[in-house]
Amino acid sequence: GAGVSQSPSNKVTEKGKDVELRCDPISGHTALYWYRQRLGQGLEFLIYFQGNSAPDKSGLPSDRFSAERTGESVSTLTIQRTQQEDSAVYLCASSQGNLGGTQYFGPGTRLTVL
């Protein structure tokens, strides 16, 4: 496909469980970003990957959140011991890596923690 894809599109989980969200960026895009949007709120930056450099984790809200990226391909965002306040849409975006370059967003994963 030509765009950024994310899976699952929806995830419902119980408080305390771990969840894993997946992002497939556009082929050739070296930069990958994770954002989240809680209900009724604006988008927030979580983490940024650029090639093989150390990721920028400055937006992660707690140590329950982590993310990995294999080379310049798939990324997974893991939330451990989920809490109700983690309920949000988690969005992934990729770009060609130029600072400030156009970012292409995936459709998001809607996470609901009961």
Place this chain on the structure above:
Amino acid sequence: KNEVEQSPQNLTAQEGEFITINCSYSVGISALHWLQQHPGGGIVSLFMLSSGKKKHGRLIATINIQEKHSSLHITASHPRDSAVYICAVVQGGSQGNLIFGKGTKLSVKP
């Protein structure tokens, strides 16, 4: 105070009207993005600019770096323009991650 402020928060217009959405920011930036979020949640990048003005179809984006202000204009608005428009900036010296405004919800009535 948020680093990126948008106004208005909500905007209702009649089809055909000229629309302006404003964005002010308080940090030094390397670039500013305008994004469109459809009711289904999908986000589309409209513009990325660091100076001057860009035009795409009925959409025009301008930025004034000295005044730390950007505007998004829609000419001859149409109901299909109804969406949330989000201003986001790349802070100078950052890796490109975006700082977002809260968005402007636009509704264009036929």
